[in-house]
Structure formats: C-alpha cells, structure tokens
Amino acid sequence: MATTYDAILVRLQAAFDEIEPGCDPVLRSSDRTDFQVNGVMSLAKRLGRPPREVAEEIVERLDLDHVADVEIAGPGFLNLTLRPEFLSDQVAQLVNDERLGVVAATTPLRVVVDYSAPNVAKEMHVGHLRSTVIGDALHRLYRFQGHHVIARNHVGDWGTPFGMLIEHLVDMGEQNAIETLSIGDLDSFYRSARAKFDADEAFRERSRARVVTLQAGDPETLRLWRILVDQSVAYFSEVYGKLDILLRPIDVVGESFYNGALEGVVRDLDALGLIEDSDGAQCVFPPGFTNRDGEPLPVIVQKRDEGFGYAATDLAAIRDRVDTLAADEILYVVGTPQAQHFEMVFAVARMAGWLPDRVRCEHVNFGNVLGTDRKMFKTRSGETIKLVALLDEAIDRADAALTERDADLDGDARRQLATVVARAAIKYADLSTERQRDYVFDLDRMVAFEGDTGPYLAYAHARVRSIFRRLDAPYEPTRATFALAHPAERALALGLLGFPEAFSGALTALAPHRLCAYLFDLAQTFTSFYEACPVLNAPDEIREERLALCDLTARTLALGLELLGIEAPERM
RNA sequence: GCCCUCGUAGCUCAGCGGAUAGAGCACCGGCCUCCGAAGCCGGGGGCGCAGGUUCGAUUCCUGCCGGGGGCACCA
Numbered sequence: 001m002a003t004t005y006d007a008i009l010v011r012l013q014a015a016f017d018e019i020e021p022g023c024d025p026v027l028r029s030s031d032r033t034d035f036q037v038n039g040v041m042s043l044a045k046r047l048g049r050p051p052r053e054v055a056e057e058i059v060e061r062l063d064l065d066h067v068a069d070v071e072i073a074g075p076g077f078l079n080l081t082l083r084p085e086f087l088s089d090q091v092a093q094l095v096n097d098e099r100l101g102v103v104a105a106t107t108p109l110r111v112v113v114d115y116s117a118p119n120v121a122k123e124m125h126v127g128h129l130r131s132t133v134i135g136d137a138l139h140r141l142y143r144f145q146g147h148h149v150i151a152r153n154h155v156g157d158w159g160t161p162f163g164m165l166i167e168h169l170v171d172m173g174e175q176n177a178i179e180t181l182s183i184g185d186l187d188s189f190y191r192s193a194r195a196k197f198d199a200d201e202a203f204r205e206r207s208r209a210r211v212v213t214l215q216a217g218d219p220e221t222l223r224l225w226r227i228l229v230d231q232s233v234a235y236f237s238e239v240y241g242k243l244d245i246l247l248r249p250i251d252v253v254g255e256s257f258y259n260g261a262l263e264g265v266v267r268d269l270d271a272l273g274l275i276e277d278s279d280g281a282q283c284v285f286p287p288g289f290t291n292r293d294g295e296p297l298p299v300i301v302q303k304r305d306e307g308f309g310y311a312a313t314d315l316a317a318i319r320d321r322v323d324t325l326a327a328d329e330i331l332y333v334v335g336t337p338q339a340q341h342f343e344m345v346f347a348v349a350r351m352a353g354w355l356p357d358r359v360r361c362e363h364v365n366f367g368n369v370l371g372t373d374r375k376m377f378k379t380r381s382g383e384t385i386k387l388v389a390l391l392d393e394a395i396d397r398a399d400a401a402l403t404e405r406d407a408d409l410d411g412d413a414r415r416q417l418a419t420v421v422a423r424a425a426i427k428y429a430d431l432s433t434e435r436q437r438d439y440v441f442d443l444d445r446m447v448a449f450e451g452d453t454g455p456y457l458a459y460a461h462a463r464v465r466s467i468f469r470r471l472d473a474p475y476e477p478t479r480a481t482f483a484l485a486h487p488a489e490r491a492l493a494l495g496l497l498g499f500p501e502a503f504s505g506a507l508t509a510l511a512p513h514r515l516c517a518y519l520f521d522l523a524q525t526f527t528s529f530y531e532a533c534p535v536l537n538a539p540d541e542i543r544e545e546r547l548a549l550c551d552l553t554a555r556t557l558a559l560g561l562e563l564l565g566i567e568a569p570e571r572m
Numbered sequence: 573g574c575c576c577u578c579g580u581a582g583c584u585c586a587g588c589g590g591a592u593a594g595a596g597c598a599c600c601g602g603c604c605u606c607c608g609a610a611g612c613c614g615g616g617g618g619c620g621c622a623g624g625u626u627c628g629a630u631u632c633c634u635g636c637c638g639g640g641g642g643c644a645c646c647a
Binding site: 026028031036041042044045073074076077119255278279281283290291292293294297298299300302303304305309313335336337338340341367368374401405438439440442445448449452453456458466467470509513520521527528530531532534536550571 | 612
C-alpha cells in the first residue's frame with residue numbers, strides 16, 4: 001500500500017509540476033489540521049507572483065477528491081483535512097498489512113553495520129553501551145526495510161597489550177585463566193596483568209618478546225591468544241544476550257582479521273603514489289586536514305617501527321567490505337571523538353579508489369554518556385562502570401517497582417519481567433535523544449514508569465493487549481470501514497497512519513530517536529482515546545471499530561519497539 | 573592557535589526554512605461505584621548575545637560569549 005503521506009504527496013506533486021516541474025510541495029503534518037503544504041510561498045516568490053494567487057491556481061489543478069478538503073490559509077499555506085472515506089480506507093488497509101504500511105525496499109542493499117566493538121580481555125563498560133544499542137537499532141531498522149544487513153563487531157583483539165595479557169595467562173595457568181575469564185571477570189584479569197607490567201621489569205621484557213612472537217605467527221602463542229579471544233567473545237555473547245542484542249559470535253571480525261591485508265594496503269597506496277615518508281612513517285596526506293601548526297595532517301598507515309596503525313586496519317576493512325562483502329553502504333557506529341579519524345580514512349579510501357562514490361560510507365557518531373553531574377559517567381571512585389553492573393542495577397530497580405505494583409507476580413516471572421523492563425529502560429533512554437548529543441545517564445529517570453520512558457511504552461502496549469484478554473474468542477481483525485466519529489478515534493487513526501513516515505524518517509536520518517518520539521506520541525494519543533472511548537462496553541458496531549484501532553495500536557507499538565530492540569510484553 | 577560540535581522552560585529533551593516553539597519530570601488544580609490511575613484533562617513558565625540572508629530564521633551564514641571534543645606513530 002502507498003502510505004497516507006505518499007498518497008497525498010503524489011497528488012500534490014502533480015499539481016505543482018503543472019506550474020513548475022520538480023518543485024517540492026513541502027508537505028508536513030500540521031498541528032492545526034491534518035497536513036499542511038508549505039511550498040506555495042517559495043514557489044510564488046520564484047514566479048514573482050502573489051502567493052495566494054498561486055495557491056488558488058494549485059488548488060484548481062489539485063485532484064484530492066475523496067482524499068482531503070483543501071483550504072488556503074494565512075500567507076499561502078494549504079491546509080489539508082482528510083476526508084472520512086479516505087481515512088477509513090487507509091486504516092482498513094493497515095488492518096491487513098503486517099508491515100503496517102512500511103513498504104519493503106524494491107532493491108535490497110547490502111549494508112554493513114559496524115558496531116559495539118569491545119576489547120578482548122576487557123570488560124564491556126558504559127563506553128560500549130551507545131554503540132551497541134544504536135547499532136543494533138539501525139541493524140533492525142535496515143533489516144525490516146528489507147535490506148541485507150551484515151553486522152560487524154570490530155573487536156580490539158590485537159596490539160601491544162596482548163603480549164602482556166598472554167604472559168599473564170601463562171603465569172596464571174591456562175585452566176585458572178579460563179575459569180577467571182569464563183565467569184566474566186575480565187577486569188581483574190586485565191588489571192593484574194597491567195599491574196605486573198607496570199611493576200615488574202622481567203614481566204615487561206617477556207611481554208614485549210611475546211608481542212613479537214605473536215606477530216610472527218608462532219603457533220603456540222596464537223593458541224594462547226585464541227583462548228583470550230574465545231573466552232572474551234563468549235563473555236560478550238552473554239552480555240548481548242542479557243541486553244537482547246542481535247550480534248552473534250560469527251559477527252565478530254576483529255582487528256586481527258585484517259592483519260594479512262595490511263602490507264597490501266601500504267603497497268597498493270604506494271603504487272598509487274599516495275604514500276609519503278614522514279619521519280620514517282608511511283603516510284597519506286589527504287587534502288584539507290591540518291594539525292595545530294597548520295601543517296598537513298597525515299593518515300599514518302605504517303608506523304616508524306614498521307607496525308601498522310589502526311588507520312591501516314580501517315582501510316583494509318573498507319576494502320574487504322567493498323570488494324568481498326559487496327557493500328552498498330557501510331555504517332560505523334562509533335563515538336564522535338573518532339570523527340576526524342574517519343573523515344581522513346574515508347578520504348584516503350576515496351583517493352585510492354577503494355571506496356567508489358556509489359558506496360555510502362558514514363560515521364554514525366554519537367555523544368558521550370554523562371553522569372548526572374554532567375561529567376563523563378564514572379563511578380564515584382572514578383572507575384568506568386561495567387555494562388552488566390548497570391543492567392543488574394536497572395533490573396533490581398525494575399524488580400522493586402514491579403513488586404510494589406503487583407504482588408501477585410511470583411519471583412521468577414517477576415525477575416524475568418524486570419529484565420525486560422530494565423532493557424527497555426536503558427535502551428529507550430539511549431535511543432530517544434538525538435544521537436549526536438551527549439546524554440545524561442540517570443537510572444532513576446529511565447526506569448521510571450511515568451513519562452517518556454521505555455517502561456511507559458511497554459506498559460502502554462500491555463494495557464492495550466489486556467483488552468483482548470477479556471474477549472470470549474480470539475480476536476480476528478476483519479474490520480473494513482471506520483467511521484471515526486469521535487475526535488479521539490480520528491486522532492488515533494491519524495497517528496497509526498503516520499508509522500511509515502516515522503520509520504523511514506528514523507532510517508534515512510539514522511535517527512532512532514524519531515521513531516521513539518513517534519511511539520511515545522502514539523502511546524499518549526492512544527491513552528487519550530482510551531480514556532474518552534469505551535471499547536468493550538460500546539455498541540457492537542462501534543466496539544468492532546474500536547477493537548480494530550486497539551489492535552493496530554498494539555501492533556504498531558510492538559513493531560516499533562521491536563525495531564528499537566525493545567521487547568513489548570503481553571502483560572506487566 | 574586551527575578544526576568540529578553543542579547552547580531551547582527550574583531539570584532532562586523534541587523541533588525535518590513556515591503560522592501561536594512542543595513533550596516529559598518537578599510544581600499547582602481537577603478526574604477511579606465504569607475496559608490496567610504505570611493513566612487522563614487543565615495551568616504557570618523558554619530559543620546564550622549581536623548582526624546578516626529570506627516574504628518568513630530556533631533552523632542557514634558571520635562574529636562574540638560559554639560548554640564538550642579532535643589536532644602524527646595508542647586504538
């Protein structure tokens with residue numbers, strides 16, 4: 001089905017095209033009526049004619065019979081009020097549409113979403129939260145649009161720290177180390193390795209030597225390294241499971257994966273004449289980047305000591321994603337501080353011809369997580385906060401809140417529900433603010449069941465679903481006409497019809513918060529309807545109609561939340 | 573110093589060049605013999621400052637003030 005918005009836009013466009021082809025009507029939803037058209041004024045300006053005169057001309061050419069009533073308002077706005085028969089028809093189409101109006105992509109794209117990226121042998125902490133949650137939402141949005149998503153978890157599994165980590169593993173004994181790591185105690189493992197490295201010269205020497213054997217591909221060293229990686233990935237999977245994140249072990253393609261391609265990166269850049277030697281380092285200087293002294297800023301592909309920097313790895317990854325994975329789009333869900341790095345790496349990849357113009361490559365950046373003191377979110381003692389600790393804390397609070405509200409829930413079911421609510425709370429709080437801004441992590445606020453929160457939305461859904469449990473027979477949506485006589489019914493219908501635009505708005509702008517805002521608005525529109533319009537006690541004809549609206553609301557909330565990675569329980 | 577970002581109500585945030593700048597929290601006032609009050613209805617309060625472009629600027633541009641980030645071998 002064509003979305004309501006599109007159906008109107010097509011007709012508007014036809015009328016505008018007759019006056020000036022390609023002119024954007026600027027159709028927007030309106031707070032004073034259903035839709036407003038803002039494009040007349042700028043068109044009139046270009047034509048050098050009075051706006052209202054142009055508006056009249058457009059209205060004459062506009063075919064909105066049985067779709068909307070048009071009124072010229074103010075300096076030249078067109079206010080559109082949808083006709084009841086059109087609304088009825090549109091809602092009826094929604095009833096039979098599992099996708100709730102979202103049209104699947106006609107040409108599926110191959111989209112690489114690079115997100116989460118924790119470090120091997122290191123705890124996942126709040127710093128990984130946003131990448132993980134935002135990346136997962138984008139993953140789901142693209143997937144639902146019908147694209148082929150290739151998730152990539154670019155874990156930090158290589159580099160100098162691994163000499164130290166492997167030596168520590170040797171010291172502990174493999175079994176002992178595996179036990180420590182398998183219970184997820186990555187922090188203490190890393191910390192003790194670090195402590196030894198800082199304190200013990202002999203250990204330092206061994207660590208340095210171990211890095212060399214690791215890079216040389218010594219089988220025994222690689223075996224030990226593999227233990228660290230496997231244990232860590234198993235642990236990450238647990239955390240993802242706890243957070244309900246789509247990433248699987250198979251999506252883990254860490255830095256080490258590209259080791260074999262790094263020399264080729266340098267060689268090929270050199271062959272293209274892009275490499276310059278600068279203080280012994282092999283660099284590319286993409287135009288337009290300067291350092292603090294106004295000198296050209298390099299992308300260091302190979303360091304003076306012949307090691308490879310992460311720029312080399314990122315370039316190798318781009319080549320792999322374009323050439324092997326045949327990506328049409330590559331998204332890096334990584335924090336804003338990396339902005340310049342990615343700009344420069346993308347620039348080099350474009351210069352080298354590795355990243356053709358047809359491939360959209362974007363740094364999906366995001367702001368920091370702050371504490372309520374507006375500083376980087378840390379514990380009081382200044383340590384980073386473990387992701388699992390954060391989630392557990394949220395679960396405890398949700399559990400307490402549920403206990404207070406519903407004493408009937410038994411322990412296990414309540415704990416299970418608390419987990420769902422906690423995930424909803426944390427994810428929604430993260431996703432509902434504009435991605436690029438810093439946001440304040442306030443557990444009290446996000447776990448609250450009141451206001452613009454995940455739990456509120458989950459509750460709104462559960463509340464709608466509760467209506468259907470009171471029915472004698474399973475509900476079958478069959479409704480074909482909608483009178484929408486009550487203003488609250490009409491408002492709800494209009495809200496439901498807005499889902500496809502909210503979805504595509506969130507997707508094209510890579511802005512999950514737009515979908516959040518839509519869902520919250522819909523939930524409020526529903527509860528207003530629910531207060532004003534009895535459903536089960538209404539006369540048959542109206543009751544059927546209202547039940548259909550309730551069903552659509554529940555489906556929209558559930559689908560919208562699912563696309564954000566949030567589960568909507570049947571009851572709570 | 574250069575570059576990038578952000579500055580909207582007491583607090584946390586929306587606002588895609590359009591009409592009277594919206595929510596949530598907090599605060600005040602109403603609403604449960606009736607489908608889940610985790611709710612609904614109503615109220616007070618705001619675009620950092622100064623210019624510019626435009627028929628129209630919270631939105632685009634410039635400068636200033638204030639916060640955050642980046643600026644060569646860690647990733």
